[in-house]
Amino acid sequence: GENVEQHPSTLSVQEGDSAVIKCTYSDSASNYFPWYKQELGKRPQLIIDIRSNVGEKKDQRIAVTLNKTAKHFSLHITETQPEDSAVYFCAATLSNTGNQFYFGTGTSLTVIP
């Protein structure tokens, strides 16, 4: 099956700086890559996703890039704010096989005011 690796496991940035989280996947057939934000004690929330026919997607301060050849995708958060502090998970799936999502191990992001 699919294997998703996520780095770094922890990340601290100063408020206003950028944060980058990287994930690699093993199954070249995977075609949907969502990112979730999970605050302490709360549910994972979908923040952005990218599909295999697109190389980059932006939503305000958040962007995701996908390199299908290298089988990696990254989350970019610009102008970080303290409320961005949370655990971020990447995931990969082949969308037409019943949506089994394979998750990375998570990145704990701390934005220092």
Add this chain to the structure above:
Amino acid sequence: DAGVTQSPTHLIKTRGQQVTLRCSPKSGHDTVSWYQQALGQGPQFIFQYYEEEERQRGNFPDRFSGHQFPNYSSELNVNALLLGDSALYLCASSLVRESSYNEQFFGPGTRLTVL
């Protein structure tokens, strides 16, 4: 429009007991997936229900079973509980459509503690 709901919020059981967790999908969704999230880890796929049948299963023993009802709600049952079953159990719902990328939306989870 109600999102995904789960009950109970927290549960404490002892080893060997059985537990049932419940999930109601987001309005309009027909598919429910269950995940186990151990502390400090990413969610691990348990199984998925669609049209009242288990459609796909992750690497979990038969002690984990489930059910989906005609209204698309679902239950997760775990028998013969082990200490290692202590985790946050997340339910995620989606709408299965051909030729589409089906976003999954998560419920708040049930925190299970096995003593």
